[in-house]
Amino acid sequence: MQKKYLGSVSNNSQKIKINDLLNHIPQGRKLTYLGKDFIEGISKYHEIFSTDDIDLNEILISEFPNIIYNKKLINDLKLFNKNLIDQITQDVIQIHSEQLSDNKLRDCLIDYYDLKLPETPTIEYKLQLNSECDTTLHDYQERIRRKVINLIYRNKKKFLIHMPTGAGKTRTAAEIIIDFIRLHSSFTLLNEKLKILWVAQSEELCIQAYETLKSIYNKKGTNNISFGHFYGHHNINPSILDDSAIIFTSIQKLLINYKTPIWEKIRNDNYLVVVDEAHRSIASQWIKALDYFVQNNAVNLIGLTATPGSGSKDESVKNYGLSKYYDNNKITLMDEYYSTIDKPIDYLVKRKFLAKIERNDIVSQTSISNGISDFQGGRFKFKKSTLKTLTKDPKRNASIINIIKEHVEKNEKILVFTCGLDHNKILKTILKYNDIVSEIIDQGTKNREAIISDFRDGNLNVLLNYGVLTTGFDAPKTNVCIIARPIDSIVMYSQMVGRILRGPYNGKGNSQNTLYTIKDNLNHGDYDDLFNSFNNFWR
Template sequence: MIDRFQIRELQELVGNDLLARLKIILPYVPNSGLDHPNDIYEREYLVKIFLSFSGQDILSKREFREQILCHISEKEIKYLADTLGINSKLDFKNLISKISGMEWGNNENSKKFLQFFKLPIDFLPSPKKELSNIESLNKPYVPFKILKDFQIRIFEKSMKKIENPVQRFIIQMPTGSGKTRTAMEIIAFQLNMNPGKSIMWIANSEELCEQAVECFKDVWSHIGNFDVDVIRAWGSNDLVIPTRSSFIVGGFSKLNSTFKKKRELAEKIRDDLVIVVIDEAHQVIAPTYKRVVETILESNYKSHLIGLTATPGRSDILCSETKDLTDFFSGEKIEIDSGEKTVFEYLRDKKVLSNIEKDPLITDIYYKLSEEDKKYIENYFDYPPGLLKKISQDDARNLEIIKKLKYECELNKKVIFFAGSIDQSKFICALLNFMEFGAEHVDGSTGKDRRRYIIEKFKQGQLNVICNFGVLTTGFDAPKTDVVFIARPTMSIVLYSQMVGRGLRGSAIGGTNTCKLIDVIDNIEKYGSPDRVYDYFEQYWGTNE
């Protein structure tokens, strides 16, 4: 029924700026169906553009629901009112007010509203999933799941260190090699050895926190000796004091704000902690994160500190920060013993890591840097946000990206797309939907229920592409990813490794034998060569035989 809107209304809904942009790019987009640029002003295309570019939240706005209702007849609105259980004898104006004012959510009336207007069910808000503050886990009654041989050796080395008092060390394992699972085995073993005690796991995102909970629950269900509690301390869940053996999972930001207000909580919890684990440990030397860890460990002469990382430093060139990180963990590191092979060769041979098939997209587009850009790069060793925004708004570049994505989608590949900005992620996602490929967008502002829903759709094969900016680099596990598409230029080895890592899981751990890596390679003045970042990861790639 959106097609009942006047053309002028549809143009206003889409927006003149977007229409001007699409008028240039859409005629060159494969599958667009446009014979002439001005075709986008026809009702058919305006409706399609609106549905593709409007976003999932458009119907959550009462004003828009009112606008739709104004375009149906009195007979139709009375029928809709009866369907929704609203008194259809009210006059037209009151019916619009009553129907548009109903609660919009994942409920039957909202579904009926969408069905009446023949709109996709995806316009509904995502189902909410409440995570309890405390969850009790019963001791297991299922067979033991063993670690892989290289994970067992990491486990044994860690146990040996923990035999000594107050140890600090890092476990470094490449992305995709099961460092979280290995760490959970250590944690579960230590809890079994210390009944009544607790272990704290700290991470910097909700995804990483919940991933840790799920992994612990799985491992404890196989090797736990008694009932324990899982305590969630992130998002809306507050930190609580354990009453028995517990696995406490906390977000850095939540713990920081909690300890500022109630430092006594740290004092009450720390005495019963046997291990504190820092996920993505290279971030721990940031002042806020470091303060949280030091508060937990202050005057604590019992707890061991374990860091987990795939990359041992925050960057290859931030030498002082890498040294600070090393010092923080007493210079102790445990890593995979791969013999004469590199660790990546070793893990590829075991099919733990997939082979990477490199397929660079070379744009040959030249970007000149301003003096401010150069200064930012010198200070922060990565490209400034303004430059990333400029590059991501380049529609000549975006056109090449969309052509490449079309090719992969037609092969029914499952693609994770890393954009250079939120706007680019939304724009590419909308173009894919316009071309009738399944795509969704997520960023840091996407609600946790919506994000969880989109990721689950991707895992179940209901999406071709999941587009994102600033998220999905960690705490996201979709082993069947076929293609990692990086359209975000970066000089950060840590960030780059996190993006590439989403496609590294091999067939031995439920992933794929080969994952394609598509890098968009630009010619950026002075800093355009990707060799510094890519050469650092040369061992990841291996051969594509």
């Protein structure tokens, strides 16, 4: 029977009654209720520190709430104090003691001697059936993480992760890096100065990656690690050589410095290179820098891209070169059976990870067919005179302004990709005539971060830009994208569209956004087709 913790014997009336109950039991039997070690311990203490004799009944009375569960005591009470036991059971439940089981008799004694459980609050312990992780990946991201780690464990060295813009490439890569750091000890136990490089095209992309990795590592890391910054005005602190570190570097700065002594030391401890916007990584200058680090067979290379091609699906040599550089290992969205999902954009839109895009064409009367200066491998080069003509076209500009006015009235955020610096100024001036505030971002903008922050926070509705915000720009609540310039590559077009792809379940984006494309643009097709444009080069 399970032992209960009963109320203590505290008043004299209780003690007298229990003493009467125990008096009839022989002394030798009483000793068995307390146990040999207990009696021996008390006896030895009294021999040294006390002149009084041991009062066995007093000890038994104080321990009575506990020894009442001793089967020997119940049997002895029935044997040596049968009359008193019968009297108690008759008084309490009007039944002769011989009719009661030992458990029933025990309960009767507990009631009679008022040894009931004291009223104490019940503490309930709720057992969780599922964990509640603070940070988790979406299922499609988790499958990519598992696939990459599985391949690394099997000693594969190069992979290209192909995910749509807005699907969480950086977030997924951050988890892979944390797993790699943990897995690294299985390959090189004694090297505690592991270096991981994150190579990106711009300062914005470096900062974006740093913020994501810092946030995740602070939650999941098992030991502190250093973060190195080598972009913009930031330089490597030599003290980083003594620590494990993740180093974020722009390709521009790395190209100038990768053969310097400090980078040679970093290379000696480098075991993983992650390349953002990896479709650019086969450019001749990029390859020189990357090969400096990954030519060591111990180094892993992971590329991240939304477009696993160099710019056009017809540039076969470059696209096959990209595939070869990553050992033809392209990892993209997979279902629960780890089979490639044929239409990943549609899949993510239906599950609200990406926004549904309402596509519209702006009809332009301007022909650009005579303005192409070169056509090579499916990639166009436009004459400067063509872009100037489009920049100054009044009807074309009126169409753009009217669309902006329509969506500003709905208090929506609008991102415009213009034909150039002058086009930015022209549109901003016309918008000002219409009492609409807009801001410009281009390569020369000094307060770029403040403008983007105002746009992201809802203090600015219209953002005009040229040559900047195709990557490294994150404003999930952008409602409208206007591509008001001719686009010469699938990569660039898909990056622009990607600015409005983030859905409600991935970065708190919108369920639906609107895309306007100037009709004089090349028709790059459905976004799922864009995503799959380069698949033939990865088989």
